[in-house]
Amino acid sequence: METETSREPLGTTDEASLGSHVRSAVGLLYRRFRSERPEGTLGDTALDVLTWLHKQGPRTLTQLSEDAHVAPASMSQSVNRLTSAGYANRTPDPNDRRKVLISTTPEGAELAIATRAQRNTWLDGQLQALSPEDQHAIARACALLTTIAGS
Amino acid sequence: METETSREPLGTTDEASLGSHVRSAVGLLYRRFRSERPEGTLGDTALDVLTWLHKQGPRTLTQLSEDAHVAPASMSQSVNRLTSAGYANRTPDPNDRRKVLISTTPEGAELAIATRAQRNTWLDGQLQALSPEDQHAIARACALLTTIAGS
DNA sequence: GGCCAGTCCTTAGTATACCTAACCACTGAG
DNA sequence: CTCAGTGGTTAGGTATACTAAGGACTGGCC
Numbered sequence: 001m002e003t004e005t006s007r008e009p010l011g012t013t014d015e016a017s018l019g020s021h022v023r024s025a026v027g028l029l030y031r032r033f034r035s036e037r038p039e040g041t042l043g044d045t046a047l048d049v050l051t052w053l054h055k056q057g058p059r060t061l062t063q064l065s066e067d068a069h070v071a072p073a074s075m076s077q078s079v080n081r082l083t084s085a086g087y088a089n090r091t092p093d094p095n096d097r098r099k100v101l102i103s104t105t106p107e108g109a110e111l112a113i114a115t116r117a118q119r120n121t122w123l124d125g126q127l128q129a130l131s132p133e134d135q136h137a138i139a140r141a142c143a144l145l146t147t148i149a150g151s
Numbered sequence: 152m153e154t155e156t157s158r159e160p161l162g163t164t165d166e167a168s169l170g171s172h173v174r175s176a177v178g179l180l181y182r183r184f185r186s187e188r189p190e191g192t193l194g195d196t197a198l199d200v201l202t203w204l205h206k207q208g209p210r211t212l213t214q215l216s217e218d219a220h221v222a223p224a225s226m227s228q229s230v231n232r233l234t235s236a237g238y239a240n241r242t243p244d245p246n247d248r249r250k251v252l253i254s255t256t257p258e259g260a261e262l263a264i265a266t267r268a269q270r271n272t273w274l275d276g277q278l279q280a281l282s283p284e285d286q287h288a289i290a291r292a293c294a295l296l297t298t299i300a301g302s
Numbered sequence: 303g304g305c306c307a308g309t310c311c312t313t314a315g316t317a318t319a320c321c322t323a324a325c326c327a328c329t330g331a332g
Numbered sequence: 333c334t335c336a337g338t339g340g341t342t343a344g345g346t347a348t349a350c351t352a353a354g355g356a357c358t359g360g361c362c
Contacts, residue, residue: 018290019274020267023184024202025293027195028300030181031220033174034320034347043347048178061311069182074349076312081347098310098357116171123170126299134295139169141292142176144285148277149179185318185349194318212340225320227341232318249328249339 022145036119042085042111045070045078050087050104050112058103060093069149087111173296187270193236193262196221196229201238201255201263209254211244220300238262 034044042050045068052067053059059067065075079102082088087108093099104112127135185195193201196219203218204210210218216226230253233239238259244250255263278286 017271017275018278018286018293019271021293021297022180022274022278022289023267023271024199025297025300026177026180026184027199028220029173029177029296031320032300033177035220044178045348048175051175062309069179069186070348071350072311073313073351078348080312096310096358100311116174120168120170120174123173123299124168126302127169127173130295134291135169137288137291138173138295140285140288142169142172144281144289145180146172146176148274149176149183151277182349196319213338221319222321223340224322224342228319231341247329247339251340 033119033123036122041115042081042087043078046081047112047115049075049078049102050082050108051116053088053102053104054109054112058091058101060099060101062099064102082108184270184274187273192266193232193238194229197232198263198266200226200229200253201233201259202267204239204253204255205260205263209242209252211250211252213250215253233259 030044037044041047048068049064052064061075061079062072064079065072068075070078079088079090082102083090087105089103089105091101091103093101127138130138188195199219200215203215212226212230213223215230216223219226221229230239230241233253234241238256240254240256242252242254244252278289281289
């Protein structure tokens with residue numbers, strides 16, 4: 001199975017490094033995912049936030065902004081959209097009232113699950129058509145790249 | 152869902168499908184890449200366009216919009232930014248004057264190469280620290296996912 | 303007690319990038 | 333020459349991000 005290695009062994013080709021491929025693939029996928037989004041629904045960031053909250057429980061705004069790699073002010077806006085749509089709540093932290101704990105409402109949790117499932121239908125279908133080895137490669141790449149993104 | 156390969160090392164929960172992991176990794180990487188962007192420079196889309204033009208030669212606006220999976224109107228705006236910055240030209244197609252051929256200027260081509268190299272420094276550094284197998288997995292995943300995104 | 307630096311969050315203003323809808327400009331068929 | 337279809341553009345709106353500026357609270361120090 002050296003067929004793929006011969007294509008891109010990192011840095012052999014002039015400018016087409018592995019990083020370039022990763023970057024363009026990410027851009028393409030991101031736009032593709034966005035185009036799947038039905039109108040009138042939450043954006044990708046807002047939905048991600050909802051999912052994190054659902055999985056990890058209440059988080060402070062700063063924690064969320066670090067999770068998403070965005071500035072706190074940006075996250076505050078995203079949370080605004082969620083709260084004004086009734087999908088999340090802000091609760092002052094009783095121990096440190098500078099902090100605000102953000103949590104999902106029941107509707108928010110439900111929406112997070114439902115929307116993710118719906119949006120992943122197409123992608124999962126495509127992925128399941130791949131060979132187990134290919135799926136494994138993708139799973140591995142995701143884990144690796146997630147780590148890199150968080151570093 | 153239960154028929155997934157048992158070596159799935161990612162989430163243990165049933166809802167954490169491979170598609171979910173791909174999606175969240177893509178979102179994370181996208182935001183990470185964006186945060187690397189120095190201010191006053193071109194956005195990701197504009198830069199991608201410049202790179203495609205450099206590699207493939209002149210393209211019509213509709214072709215570009217299909218490449219990027221965006222609406223023609225959106226691409227028109229992105230091209231506007233490029234042309235007003237002097238990095239691309241619009242040329243009416245002599246055979247069909249409804250069409251507009253978009254091409255890079257020399258400055259645009261140069262910028263595309265330079266900026267990509269600069270932006271990929273960090274990512275390539277991270278990637279080269281990985282084992283060859285991991286790099287291979289990522290290269291394979293990129294190829295697979297690029298195909299999926301384009302389908 | 304009261305002051306003050308630092309932390310956490312918010313609001314305001316700006317920019318990128320995407321969308322739909324509406325609208326020209328041109329082509330090719332009749 | 334009219335008209336339907338194609339290719340592009342502009343207008344208006346949304347989502348997301350940033351920086352800058354400020355309010356609210358905490359904890360240490362006088």
